[in-house]
Amino acid sequence: MKLKSEILTLKDIAKALKLSVATVSKAVRDSHEISDATKKLVNDYASEHHYRPNLMAQMLRHKNGRSIGVIIGAIPNSFFSDVLNGMESITYQKDYHIIITQSLESVEREQKNLEHLTWRAVDGLLVSLSAETTSVDHFKEVHESGIPIVFYDRVTDEIKTHQIVSDNIGGTYQGTMHLIKNGYTRIAHITSSKELSITKERLLGYEKALKEQGIPINPDYIKYCKHGGKEIGEIETAIDDLLKMKQRPDAIITASDRITIGALAILKKKKISIPKQMAMVGYSNFHSPEIFNPELTTISQAAFEMGRAAAELLIKLIESKRQPAKFEKRVLPMELVVRESSKGRKT
Amino acid sequence: MKLKSEILTLKDIAKALKLSVATVSKAVRDSHEISDATKKLVNDYASEHHYRPNLMAQMLRHKNGRSIGVIIGAIPNSFFSDVLNGMESITYQKDYHIIITQSLESVEREQKNLEHLTWRAVDGLLVSLSAETTSVDHFKEVHESGIPIVFYDRVTDEIKTHQIVSDNIGGTYQGTMHLIKNGYTRIAHITSSKELSITKERLLGYEKALKEQGIPINPDYIKYCKHGGKEIGEIETAIDDLLKMKQRPDAIITASDRITIGALAILKKKKISIPKQMAMVGYSNFHSPEIFNPELTTISQAAFEMGRAAAELLIKLIESKRQPAKFEKRVLPMELVVRESSKGRKT
DNA sequence: CTGAAAGCGCTAACAA
DNA sequence: TTGTTAGCGCTTTCAG
Numbered sequence: 064m065k066l067k068s069e070i071l072t073l074k075d076i077a078k079a080l081k082l083s084v085a086t087v088s089k090a091v092r093d094s095h096e097i098s099d100a101t102k103k104l105v106n107d108y109a110s111e112h113h114y115r116p117n118l119m120a121q122m123l124r125h126k127n128g129r130s131i132g133v134i135i136g137a138i139p140n141s142f143f144s145d146v147l148n149g150m151e152s153i154t155y156q157k158d159y160h161i162i163i164t165q166s167l168e169s170v171e172r173e174q175k176n177l178e179h180l181t182w183r184a185v186d187g188l189l190v191s192l193s194a195e196t197t198s199v200d201h202f203k204e205v206h207e208s209g210i211p212i213v214f215y216d217r218v219t220d221e222i223k224t225h226q227i228v229s230d231n232i233g234g235t236y237q238g239t240m241h242l243i244k245n246g247y248t249r250i251a252h253i254t255s256s257k258e259l260s261i262t263k264e265r266l267l268g269y270e271k272a273l274k275e276q277g278i279p280i281n282p283d284y285i286k287y288c289k290h291g292g293k294e295i296g297e298i299e300t301a302i303d304d305l306l307k308m309k310q311r312p313d314a315i316i317t318a319s320d321r322i323t324i325g326a327l328a329i330l331k332k333k334k335i336s337i338p339k340q341m342a343m344v345g346y347s348n349f350h351s352p353e354i355f356n357p358e359l360t361t362i363s364q365a366a367f368e369m370g371r372a373a374a375e376l377l378i379k380l381i382e383s384k385r386q387p388a389k390f391e392k393r394v395l396p397m398e399l400v401v402r403e404s405s406k407g408r409k410t
Numbered sequence: 411m412k413l414k415s416e417i418l419t420l421k422d423i424a425k426a427l428k429l430s431v432a433t434v435s436k437a438v439r440d441s442h443e444i445s446d447a448t449k450k451l452v453n454d455y456a457s458e459h460h461y462r463p464n465l466m467a468q469m470l471r472h473k474n475g476r477s478i479g480v481i482i483g484a485i486p487n488s489f490f491s492d493v494l495n496g497m498e499s500i501t502y503q504k505d506y507h508i509i510i511t512q513s514l515e516s517v518e519r520e521q522k523n524l525e526h527l528t529w530r531a532v533d534g535l536l537v538s539l540s541a542e543t544t545s546v547d548h549f550k551e552v553h554e555s556g557i558p559i560v561f562y563d564r565v566t567d568e569i570k571t572h573q574i575v576s577d578n579i580g581g582t583y584q585g586t587m588h589l590i591k592n593g594y595t596r597i598a599h600i601t602s603s604k605e606l607s608i609t610k611e612r613l614l615g616y617e618k619a620l621k622e623q624g625i626p627i628n629p630d631y632i633k634y635c636k637h638g639g640k641e642i643g644e645i646e647t648a649i650d651d652l653l654k655m656k657q658r659p660d661a662i663i664t665a666s667d668r669i670t671i672g673a674l675a676i677l678k679k680k681k682i683s684i685p686k687q688m689a690m691v692g693y694s695n696f697h698s699p700e701i702f703n704p705e706l707t708t709i710s711q712a713a714f715e716m717g718r719a720a721a722e723l724l725i726k727l728i729e730s731k732r733q734p735a736k737f738e739k740r741v742l743p744m745e746l747v748v749r750e751s752s753k754g755r756k757t
Numbered sequence: 758c759t760g761a762a763a764g765c766g767c768t769a770a771c772a773a
Numbered sequence: 774t775t776g777t778t779a780g781c782g783c784t785t786t787c788a789g
Contacts, residue, residue: 072765072766073767082775083776084767085767085769085777086774088766088769089769092768096774097774097775098775101774101775115528116767117531117766118529119466119470119475119531119765120470120766120768122466123466123467123470123765123766123782123783124767124781125768125781126466126781138491138495139492139494139495139697140491144485144486144487145486147485147486148485148486148512151485151510151511151512160526161509162508163498163508163510164502165498179505182462182465183507184465184466324697328698328701331701350486353678354674354675355701355702419782420782420783420784421782429759430759430760431760431761431783431784432759432761432784433758433759435782435783435784435785436759436784436785439784444759445758445759448758448759464781464783466781466783467765467784468782468783468784470766470781470782470783471764471783472765473765758789759788759789760787760788761786761789762785762786762788763784763785763787764783764784765782765783765784766781767780767781768779769778769779769780770779771776771778772775772776772777772778773774773775773777
């Protein structure tokens with residue numbers, strides 16, 4: 064039975080081997096200025112006694128804790144959990160660890176998290192803006208203080224750094240085109256808060272498709288959820304409004320996991336049959352949308368890849384001394400998977 | 411624009427105020443041996459200049475990093491992400507942070523994670539065993555070395571500590587009874603690996619219900635997935651076997667999120683209609699099972715609460731000097747929600 | 758009430 | 774090639 068107190072330090076090894084602490088330190092780190100004989104001696108002893116360098120002491124010296132702060136919307140959300148998983152796949156192998164905080168779409172929490180993370184002295188930040196965030200000053204401040212940041216998914220151009228995003232324009236464009244091709248013309252769009260980068264881009268794709276097909280854009284068909292659908296009421300109101308219109312839409316494109324699920328549940332409750340009375344295409348990263356009722360046509364993001372890429376770029380930023388010549392804006396492809404919920408009217 | 415180098419240390423404050431570092435240290439920590447005047451002086455200066463104690467230095471002294479290591483099955487899993495969320499709700503307010511590692515149902519990864527976490531010098535561990543874990547010696551070792559552990563969901567009795575579990579027996583019992591009451595008698599059970607505590611308990615509930623109702627237990631109706639359904643093939647084989655039987659089951663109870671989803675997808679692929687040809691009751695923590703096809707009758711765990719409770723107990727363990735008189739085994743209620751997939755034959 | 762000094766475990770500059 | 778020394782930022786005796 065090993066006790067905590069048995070944990071070995073360099074000093075212990077030095078004493079046992081009648082060497083200096085410095086020598087031992089260099090030996091375990093395989094420094095060139097140590098003879099092979101001594102190295103072997105030290106390392107044998109070290110591994111035999113399960114020596115593990117004290118992380119905190121190392122941190123204290125290096126001011127580098129091999130830790131990364133992450134801000135996500137919410138953990139129980141299939142998109143974010145995939146992103147997280149992607150990040151973890153990189154940090155796991157690079158021996159970093161991630162400290163996860165949830166914004167829950169609130170600026171307030173976002174700010175608190177940021178404080179917490181900087182206090183924790185993270186080496187870098189991976190952030191996706193909350194739906195309620197309008198100013199990014201708090202991020203500017205920490206960024207200027209020298210902590211590298213990589214933004215993913217919901218990004219801002221106000222801070223000069225890497226960004227990983229999905230092809231939001233393309234995603235909604237594809238989805239909208241698909242609906243149009245299938246005979247739908249009164250297409251509504253229920254989306255997140257106006258300020259978000261993804262909202263703007265997704266809207267752009269929607270408008271682009273309509274324009275291309277000569278369909279007028281009806282602003283009343285575009286519904287924003289200020290809190291990103293956090294409150295189910297937002298979604299319900301949006302749908303109610305749409306349903307009440309004289310020119311009731313015949314299809315909806317929803318712009319996030321949460322809104323998609325919410326909308327589906329509400330339509331079901333209202334006994335609106337899909338796609339007969341209302342076709343649906345939803346942004347979603349569910350793992351098994353085929354077991355939905357009805358099977359949902361989805362636009363899905365390369366979430367895992369997004370997490371991977373963001374973590375990779377951030378670690379590069381952390382480990383390189385100088386700023387890179389220029390920052391990258393990586394755009395990941397969206398995937399439209401056609402299923403039953405958008406079945407053509409005529410087909 | 412603040413630079414990283416501008417970060418204040420006690421020494422800086424001491425110099426600026428012409429005090430000793432020790433005095434300043436005590437002042438910021440509100441020690442009784444410092445005069446109010448000096449305290450005010452120091453604290454005013456400190457807050458004005460945004461002084462933040464260096465965490466790593468504090469850790470180095472205290473050997474307490476206010477961090478908790480978590481081992482979960484997988485992040486993108488609705489049960490675990492809810493658990494995580496519950497943990498986070500506690501650690502967030504108590505100013506701990508969690509380091510999340512995924513076992514992905516592999517012992518190997520579980521062991522690696524454990525190493526990583528102890529190296530990170532976490533103050534405690536929150537663990538759910540992987541489906542492949544048969545021996546818990548690796549946990550014993552770290553537990554005996556003095557690191558407190560709380561097990562949740564998939565637990566072991568071999569280590570004397572707190573446990574938070576669901577009422578697994580009751581859950582499957584309820585589910586099975588429900589099926590029997592609805593006219594199903596040939597009920598199969600597709601479950602995880604034999605060794606897991608939850609597997610055993612869930613099986614117990616299943617058997618108890620059958621016995622009570624005088625229905626013989628058919629061992630061929632019980633299918634294990636050694637890897638917890640990680641490989642879809644496991645589930646497919648199980649279902650194939652069941653379907654091939656002369657006495658083909660008329661209902662299935664699945665024992666985890668993953669297996670439930672997998673089974674649903676496979677049955678759908680095979681065009682087995684639910685509940686007509688096969689009724690289904692599934693363990694699941696999906697957030698919106700009502701939008702499934704068909705709506706799924708679920709047995710769901712109090713996942714968030716489980717995370718909360720586990721984190722709470724662990725922190726208590728960490729912060730109390732002595733071992734508690736006795737360890738708690740907290741059992742959380744399961745909830746059976748009846749939906750379409752188990753609709754009665756006669757009704 | 759305040760301060761000097763030692764030390765947590767490790768690294769790095771410099772000497773030997 | 775090895776050892777000495779100083780110090781990262783903080784806390785904690787122990788003197789003053």
